[in-house]
Amino acid sequence: MKISIAQLNYHIGNFEGNLKKMLDAVETAKLQEADLIVFSELSTCGYPPRDFLEFEDFIQLSNDCIEQLAVASKDIAIAVGAPRINPVIEGKDLFNAGYFLADGKILHIAHKALLPTYDIFDEYRYFEPGNTFEVVEFKGKRIALTICEDIWNVGNDNPLYTICPMDEMMPQKPDFILNLSASPFSYEQAHSRLHTIKANIDKYKIPMFYVNHCGSQTEVIFDGGSVVMSPDGKVYDELPYFVECIRTYELDEVMEGGLNREQPKDKIQLIHDALLLGIRDYFGKLGLKKAVLGLSGGIDSAVVAVLAQRALGAQNVRVLLMPSQFSSDHSINDARQLALNLNIQYDIIYIEEAYQAYESLLKPHFAGTTFNVTEENIQARIRGMLLMAISNKFGNILLNTSNKSESAVGYGTLYGDMAGGLSVIMDIYKTEVYALAEYMNKNGEVIPENTITKPPSAELRPNQKDSDSLPDYDILDQILYNYIEKRQGPKELIAMGFDEALVQRILKLVNRNEFKRYQTAPSLRVSPKAFGMGRRMPIVGKYLS
Amino acid sequence: MKISIAQLNYHIGNFEGNLKKMLDAVETAKLQEADLIVFSELSTCGYPPRDFLEFEDFIQLSNDCIEQLAVASKDIAIAVGAPRINPVIEGKDLFNAGYFLADGKILHIAHKALLPTYDIFDEYRYFEPGNTFEVVEFKGKRIALTICEDIWNVGNDNPLYTICPMDEMMPQKPDFILNLSASPFSYEQAHSRLHTIKANIDKYKIPMFYVNHCGSQTEVIFDGGSVVMSPDGKVYDELPYFVECIRTYELDEVMEGGLNREQPKDKIQLIHDALLLGIRDYFGKLGLKKAVLGLSGGIDSAVVAVLAQRALGAQNVRVLLMPSQFSSDHSINDARQLALNLNIQYDIIYIEEAYQAYESLLKPHFAGTTFNVTEENIQARIRGMLLMAISNKFGNILLNTSNKSESAVGYGTLYGDMAGGLSVIMDIYKTEVYALAEYMNKNGEVIPENTITKPPSAELRPNQKDSDSLPDYDILDQILYNYIEKRQGPKELIAMGFDEALVQRILKLVNRNEFKRYQTAPSLRVSPKAFGMGRRMPIVGKYLS
Numbered sequence A, B: 001m002k003i004s005i006a007q008l009n010y011h012i013g014n015f016e017g018n019l020k021k022m023l024d025a026v027e028t029a030k031l032q033e034a035d036l037i038v039f040s041e042l043s044t045c046g047y048p049p050r051d052f053l054e055f056e057d058f059i060q061l062s063n064d065c066i067e068q069l070a071v072a073s074k075d076i077a078i079a080v081g082a083p084r085i086n087p088v089i090e091g092k093d094l095f096n097a098g099y100f101l102a103d104g105k106i107l108h109i110a111h112k113a114l115l116p117t118y119d120i121f122d123e124y125r126y127f128e129p130g131n132t133f134e135v136v137e138f139k140g141k142r143i144a145l146t147i148c149e150d151i152w153n154v155g156n157d158n159p160l161y162t163i164c165p166m167d168e169m170m171p172q173k174p175d176f177i178l179n180l181s182a183s184p185f186s187y188e189q190a191h192s193r194l195h196t197i198k199a200n201i202d203k204y205k206i207p208m209f210y211v212n213h214c215g216s217q218t219e220v221i222f223d224g225g226s227v228v229m230s231p232d233g234k235v236y237d238e239l240p241y242f243v244e245c246i247r248t249y250e251l252d253e254v255m256e257g258g259l260n261r262e263q264p265k266d267k268i269q270l271i272h273d274a275l276l277l278g279i280r281d282y283f284g285k286l287g288l289k290k291a292v293l294g295l296s297g298g299i300d301s302a303v304v305a306v307l308a309q310r311a312l313g314a315q316n317v318r319v320l321l322m323p324s325q326f327s328s329d330h331s332i333n334d335a336r337q338l339a340l341n342l343n344i345q346y347d348i349i350y351i352e353e354a355y356q357a358y359e360s361l362l363k364p365h366f367a368g369t370t371f372n373v374t375e376e377n378i379q380a381r382i383r384g385m386l387l388m389a390i391s392n393k394f395g396n397i398l399l400n401t402s403n404k405s406e407s408a409v410g411y412g413t414l415y416g417d418m419a420g421g422l423s424v425i426m427d428i429y430k431t432e433v434y435a436l437a438e439y440m441n442k443n444g445e446v447i448p449e450n451t452i453t454k455p456p457s458a459e460l461r462p463n464q465k466d467s468d469s470l471p472d473y474d475i476l477d478q479i480l481y482n483y484i485e486k487r488q489g490p491k492e493l494i495a496m497g498f499d500e501a502l503v504q505r506i507l508k509l510v511n512r513n514e515f516k517r518y519q520t521a522p523s524l525r526v527s528p529k530a531f532g533m534g535r536r537m538p539i540v541g542k543y544l545s
Helices: A015-031 A050-054 A056-071 A165-172 A189-204 A251-256 A267-286 A299-312 A329-342 A352-362 A373-394 A404-409 A430-440 A449-453 A473-484 A490-495 A500-512 A514-518 B015-031 B050-054 B056-071 B165-172 B189-204 B251-256 B267-286 B299-312 B329-342 B352-362 B373-394 B404-409 B430-440 B449-453 B473-484 B490-495 B500-512 B514-518
Strands: A002-007 A036-038 A077-085 A094-102 A105-111 A136-138 A141-147 A176-180 A208-211 A214-217 A220-223 A227-229 A235-238 A245-250 A291-294 A317-321 A345-348 A397-400 B002-007 B036-038 B077-085 B094-102 B105-111 B136-138 B141-147 B176-180 B208-211 B214-217 B220-223 B227-229 B235-238 B245-250 B291-294 B317-321 B345-348 B397-400
Touching: A002 A015, A002 A208, A002 A251, A015 A036, A015 A056, A015 A077, A015 A245, A050 A056, A056 A077, A056 A094, A056 A105, A056 B490, A077 A105, A077 A176, A094 A136, A094 A141, A105 A136, A105 A141, A141 A165, A165 A189, A176 A189, A189 A208, A189 A227, A214 A267, A220 A267, A235 A245, A245 A251, A267 A299, A267 A430, A291 A299, A291 A373, A299 A317, A299 A329, A299 A430, A299 A449, A317 A329, A317 A373, A329 A345, A329 A449, A352 A373, A352 B352, A352 B373, A373 A397, A373 B352, A373 B373, A404 A430, A404 A473, A404 A500, A430 A449, A430 A473, A473 A490, A473 A500, A490 A500, A490 B056, A500 A514, B002 B015, B002 B208, B002 B251, B015 B036, B015 B056, B015 B077, B015 B245, B050 B056, B056 B077, B056 B094, B056 B105, B077 B105, B077 B176, B094 B136, B094 B141, B105 B136, B105 B141, B141 B165, B165 B189, B176 B189, B189 B208, B189 B227, B214 B267, B220 B267, B235 B245, B245 B251, B267 B299, B267 B430, B291 B299, B291 B373, B299 B317, B299 B329, B299 B430, B299 B449, B317 B329, B317 B373, B329 B345, B329 B449, B352 B373, B373 B397, B404 B430, B404 B473, B404 B500, B430 B449, B430 B473, B473 B490, B473 B500, B490 B500, B500 B514
Parallel strands: A002 A036, A036 A077, A141 A176, A176 A208, A291 A317, A291 A397, A317 A345, B002 B036, B036 B077, B141 B176, B176 B208, B291 B317, B291 B397, B317 B345
Antiparallel strands: A002 A245, A077 A094, A094 A105, A136 A141, A208 A227, A214 A220, A227 A235, B002 B245, B077 B094, B094 B105, B136 B141, B208 B227, B214 B220, B227 B235
């Protein structure tokens, strides 16, 4: 038996486009003489469809796709993920289903039993957990059709669920496992994925064809990296990351094993490539082309400019340099040099005239007060306003350049440097931004060396440096990582050796600045715990704040 | 047996404050000679605690409260909601528990079995569903201790869950039901609540003591309205909305029935009072006092100003009037008259100087273009910037004045009139804003009549009116209500008689403007479906867009 796996880039709600893509893949698989082609989870509608699932019309459009795929299953079987209406009145109205189509009709439907409802996932919001576990028979083989999380309760010390779908199916002696996934990227995810698949194979001793979604959906990036694993627990094949790919395998050869084609997994390279896909799909799927951002001469905007230029092309990226009276010469020079290196349009707008206008308007109301963060924010907001003016006039989407460290502690201005349609590096700590810059320069200077080596500064008052108000990023990032990604509380952090007063100050900053992050653009997710839909915190509260 | 119900206003993560409040209530109940006092769901930590639940430290602080309440339960029993660590390794790490404390110790723990995971609710994100159902015996009575949603699977045509906890407990012949709730306000909720409680009583024929949380937590407002229902299915007592209240009942009298003390349920009055609590708690729980907003002379900012003044006091509200060359005289006069009526500080800042500065800075870059939405946005953003400058300098929190109709269709400027720390009326359609204004004027003119009667306009270009680019609000609001609150798709809307082209245009506007709403401040929720945490839509998609 020959099995094709189709790692494709879907578009949420674009039923026509998704169906066409799958029908084209069916033709490709037929040319490769496949008996079966496997798509990923909820591939008719794209993943995550979120509250669109509450619209009957949306479900009907998905059902129409399934019908047309069934028609296409005359000479080849098709396994495809889609929502399915729950025929029982009690319980949620939908299942997250895997359809097995063959001979022009629906041969079998599996219901996802383990519904991830943590981090970015909300599946129990929409779906009733599956409670029947039947293998499907096709051409003499018994196939265990599972959906994403269904295989993830194996190989953990602290399993999230009380059942394992494969345990339920093993008495029916399946020959192999299909897993239809939509498992999002983080820089750890490819490791976790292989660990989990191997834990299943070690336990059940049959091969698995794991098909992942590849593509970015607003903030969530799906990396592909689909896996075929042989019963010996070795990776028979791992598909490339961040690109579409269709490959066909002879089941007997997979059973036998012997191949071991893993992808390299360099953290910074993965993040770099993930962000390119994230930008490209955000623009491409919204029908947009052009980006704009402000270049300060600092490292954050430099890294975002490089990513934008690589993702969208030099002709589609323009930048503004917006010096104030507090800007240093090197900032303008470094920013200009970067724009020249990237061959992107740059314009310089001196903001002092606008600043003076505000000063004049506010003077009667600010009598008796002194220069403070208010005036710093005004500068940042003038820049945000100018960028938005270019955005509105010419259709360039403003890219936000805030990093994770400063977003965490609220070191940024709402409606100023926190403005933008997409936050490109808000899931990347400052220390990682440096690593990314070094990576970008590995084949020669793209980002000017001075941008990388000079001390970070917002340049909103004379001789300002980040280190005036923040601890060293080396320390700050460690505390933030352990608090945010690892959910370590103050006691644990202090036990790790971090200074008690510093820990309390940082955690308080993080919690008190929730209101700022609430209002920032969606942030491309590359870590196991990003700000945004995967981290849900009260604004009004009194915990560590 | 005498039973006290304590409808209190908790503060998320403020364990010390919540504990003190409960211990005080215990003393009050003792003075009223109660045998048992009942608090609401997750009252140790406040509701919804969201991802704070993932911190062991947070759970430990809650456990400490339970220990101290147990100590206080020597002469009175206490029923109280709190998270509880799941002692079993499989499944989620926590239960949403109801503790029954008596004689200085934990007598019984009930686990919530039905975990709401829809709209604003994310309970399956944190909690394992309870799977044991035991009544607790106390002073010769058998008590069914349930938590919020546990009673909500009764009385629906389309039950969300496959079990009913009370069905499981009835064989143990409970004498009465306790329900510990955190059930948020919407203008329909008090009706639904009574319907559901009555459906339970009609089915199980025993009385219920339903204790709700009262207080606002960021966007979610809990209205109180706790209920005691007799076995005859009549409301024995309904506690007031939006205020704390402790009342004690003799069980025998409740059994007998005969009282019928329901609260009035006028939709607009409920919304009005809910918003006052929402503003008051947002400020009070964050330790803030003062608000600022822009008064345009239009109805939205007028209604928000009245709400702010009533919630925070005239001395804590200041407004800016920021006319441009496109502002009409009546706008300034109407705004000034309102400020005088409310006795709040107002300042006038003419924005033209700032506008000219931007015009001058952008002139070389805008060569060959004409005045369009870009220039309109610049005006709105100058106003947002001035308001934020006042906010930053003097600590007044900016109140956002966008209504639900304009937020839905994207008729507003990001970082301009969409700026602010709290969206006060973003869950209220324009037609309801008018109703609210009439309600405010019922005892004499507060909002100038002209503000109510003149045609709505953003005044961002000469002679602009909302009706230039939007359909009549009467029609628009109906389409929006059916699409947003009722999840009716295009086919259903057209079948209702709405114009097909208009429906398609409106739905497209709603979906394409998701990116704007993503970046707006939390919005006080008063409807069954508000923008924000309860409505989760993809930004990147291609459905009705």
